[in-house]
Amino acid sequence: MAESMKGLHRTCRCAEVTNDMVGSKVTLMGWVQKARNKGGLVFVDLRDRSGIMQVIFENGGIDEEGFEKAGKLRSEFVIAVTGTVENRGGAVNENLATGALELRAESLRILAESDVPPFPIExxxxxxxxxxxxxxxxxxxxxxxxxxxxxxxxxxxxxxxxxxxxxxxxxxxxxxxxxxxxxxxxxxxxxxxxxxxxxxxxxxxxxxxxxxxxxxxxxxxxxxxxxxxxxxxxxxxxxxxxxxxxxxxxxxxxxxxxxxxxxxxxxxxxxxxxxxxxxxRITWQEAMDRFGSDKPDMRFGMELHDVSEVVKDCGFVVFKGALEAGGSVRGINAEGQGSMPRKKIDKLVEFAKTYGAKGLAYIAIAEDGTRKSSFAKFMTEEEMDALVQAMEGKPGDLLLFAADKNKVVYDVLGALRVELAKQMDLLDKNEYRFVWVTEFPLLEWNEEENRYTAMHHPFTMLMDEDIPLIESGDLGKIRAKAYDIVLNGNEIGGGSVRIHQNDIQEKMFEMLGFTKEAAYEQFGFLLNAFKYGVPxxxxxxxxxxxxxxxxxxxxxxxxxxxxxxxxxxxxxxxxxxxxxxxxxxxxxxxxxxxxxxx
Structure with a gap:
């Protein structure tokens, strides 16, 4: 049966007990991690948020009722125990902050009993x-x-x-x-x-x-x-x-x-x-061209190579078709992966398809320099040599290519680059690589709504030198004064300079397809505030x-x-x-x- 605190006060948390407290009397409170009944001795690991302290209940060192209660302790019982801090004998536990100490109990209160938990608390x-x-x-x-x-x-x-x-x-x-x-x-x-x-x-x-x-x-x-x-x-x-x-x-x-x-x-x-x-700091365009992502993981290389110029006259219809449709052909070099089994390459192809690719082309270069490729028969020897050279390929490397609209190529190779890094164990969680990505596009085209939408939000300022592009109608080329902070391939923060001039804010809403009435209906309180001196x-x-x-x-x-x-x-x-x-x-x-x- 649960007992009350009855004026008892905790003196410190379990892992706050130090060598300086040896010989002192303390009161600890927490949950039973585990209890081991050895007959005349009961060992209890007592846990709170600070860590664990070993408590010893010895028959005779605590009153009979207290020792009887100690023998009934189970995982997750909540207890209060008062006793003297002692050095452990030879059995020091290196894994615990308090591994060289123990508490010899003099009194025990069971503050709450517990059902058997549905899983171990570990x-x-x-x-x-x-x-x-x-x-x-x-x-x-x-x-x-x-x-x-x-x-x-x-x-x-x-x-x-x-x-x-x-x-x-x-x-x-x-x-x-x-x-x-x-x-x-x-x-x-x-x-x-x-x-x-x-x-x-x-x-x-x-x-x-x-x-x-x-x-x-x-x-x-x-x-x-x-x-x-x-x-x-x-x-x-x-x-x-x-x-x-x-x-x-x-x-x-x-x-x-x-x-x-x-x-x-x-x-x-x-x-x-x-x-x-x-x-x-790198610009959005540089991030996309080098890493295929606006949140690049900088802990490893494997950067994208644009080989569109190298393959523009080749006979491989997949490459030619992508370039004729205004897209690009780009690749990554997975160094040292030239001996990857075909089954594993096929899995990479399936992975790429989940990001919009129709497939992946590859060249595997063996250690002796011989090449296996999914498209060699459509290319001359000279064209293949030029392509391998453009990719900085060497014996033992695996070259992977995507050909499509730029957005698809970036998405596919950006994701593939990270997937390969995982497989090649290149991602060290102890390394923290930050990068600022700046000069994002202000707008992105929404196919479903057939209009431009704001890449960040409608209050983002455009780069000063891009303001004339509003009048010329070249909206897709306008860059924003926006910046993201990226850590290990994760965007951890983002922001922008805001529009504070009324005329530019109204033009922004126009570009997004808002009528003046619609803009005021949604954001009138902000637009009205901007009439009264906004910094x-x-x-x-x-x-x-x-x-x-x-x-x-x-x-x-x-x-x-x-x-x-x-x-x-x-x-x-x-x-x-x-x-x-x-x-x-x-x-x-x-x-x-x-x-x-x-």
Whole structure:
């Protein structure tokens, strides 16, 4: 039966016991990791968020009732134990911070008993995700998850400290705002007081933080909750956290400077890693041409080669067809993979098809220099030699080619490059390679809607020298004053200089196909604010969860979020979303469509 605290106070956490405390009396509280009853002795590993301490209950060293209770302890019982800190004998446990110490118990209270947990509470659990997430409150007791969340807490604390010292003000922005569906879908919240009307949960605090710049707050920071009703994606969450900032009277270099110093500070304080400043910058076009991705992983080479000029007159119809359609032929050199079995190459072809490729062409160069190729019969010996030379191919290399529209070629080779790096074990989680990607296209063509949409959002400033392209109608060539910060192939943050001139903002809405009325209907409050003296401003937001995921060296953002959703945006623990009562729906003036029979 569970006992109360009865005035007992914990003196420290388990792993906070040090050699200096040998001979002292302490009171520890936590969960039983495991208990071993050896007859006259009971050994218990006591766990709390700091770590584990071995406790010894000896018959005679504790009263009879206490020793009897110790013999009944099971995994996950919650106990309070008072005793004397001692040095362990010869059996030092090198894996524990307290491995050279133990607590000799003098009294014991069982604060709560526990059923047998549905899976062992241990590091690197092999239990299925579905079960762990259903019992997330137990999963969160695992030391590796606790370390992740403690690291996240530290990152948030250091973030606030750094930006406060830099003169930023933390300002909260509303959760219940106006629905602005340009971008991902909003989560809608029905209003009971205004029947038929809805709030939108924020996809980001974008409009509010720009208004704060209009209001003279100069430097704003917020650790902000954001919501996006996106389609099913493995490593996305419907709700997530941003480190969100906005600065007045700045341009690109000012935003990059403060953020480089922030990243250097954060990585030094949390991981003792030195980030070399300044961080390398490359343009979006260079990133695509070299890496096939606007979030390039810089930890390895295997860069793309554009061989369009080399093969433009060859007889291989796949290459010729792509070039005639305005596309390109590009390749990557997987060095040392020339002996890859055909079955494995076929798997790479299937992988490439999932990114839009119709296939992959290849040349495998054996160590003796002989070549196997999927298209050699369509090329002369001279053309093949020229192609291998252009790819810097040498004995032992595997050359892989994609030919299609540029977007498809980039997508395919960008993904293939990372897949090969995984297979070749080139990705070191202990290495942190940052890069800024700048000068993104301002607009991208949306085939479905037959119009341009904003690559970032409709308030992004264009490069000054590209403003004349608005009048010439060459909209696809306009570059944005936008910048992403990329770490190990993951975009961890992005932002831009904002438009602060009314005439350019109106032209931007025109380019996006908005009428003046439609623009004012959605964004009138911002456009009206811009009539009253708006400073030049710029901002950036980090995905906090993704940043901590990379710092913690885990593979999923779910491992750094306390209560995450699964792929279909549901919570297995609380079984949400769920149906609500007819009375609640009636109050909101809502009806739900009847469920179809199975």
């Amino acid at each position: 590091e690197n659990s092999k239990t299925k995700d579905e079960i762990r997430l259903k019992y997330r409150y137990l999963d969160l007791r695992r030391p590796d998850l606790q370390r992740n969340l403690m690291m996240k807490s530290k990152v948030m604390m250091l973030t606030r400290k750094f930006f406060t010292d830099e003169g930023f003000l933390e300002v909260e922005t509303p959760m219940l705002g106006k629905s602005t569906p340009e971008g991902a879908r909003d989560y809608l919240v029905p209003s009971r007081i205004h029947p038929g009307s809805f709030y939108g949960l924020p996809q980001s605090p974008q409009l509010y933080k720009q208004l704060l710049m209009c209001s003279g707050y100069d430097r704003y920071i917020q650790i902000a909750r954001c919501f996006r009703d996106e389609d099913l994606r493995a490593d996305r969450q419907p709700e997530f956290t941003q480190i969100d900032m906005e600065l007045s009277f700045v341009d690109v270099d000012d935003v990059i400077d403060v953020n480089e110093r922030f990243l250097a500070y954060l990585f030094k304080e949390v991981l003792n890693v030195d980030v070399k400043l300044p961080i390398q 030049p401003h710029a901002g950036l937001a980090y995905g906090l969860d993704r940043l901590v995921m990379l710092m913690a060296k885990v593979d999923s953002i779910r491992d750094v979020i306390a209560f995450p959703k699964v792929k279909d945006a549901s919570c297995l623990m609380t079984e949400s979303p769920s149906r609500v009562s007819e009375q609640q729906l009636e109050e909101l003036g809502l009806e739900t469509a009847p469920e179809e029979a199975e």
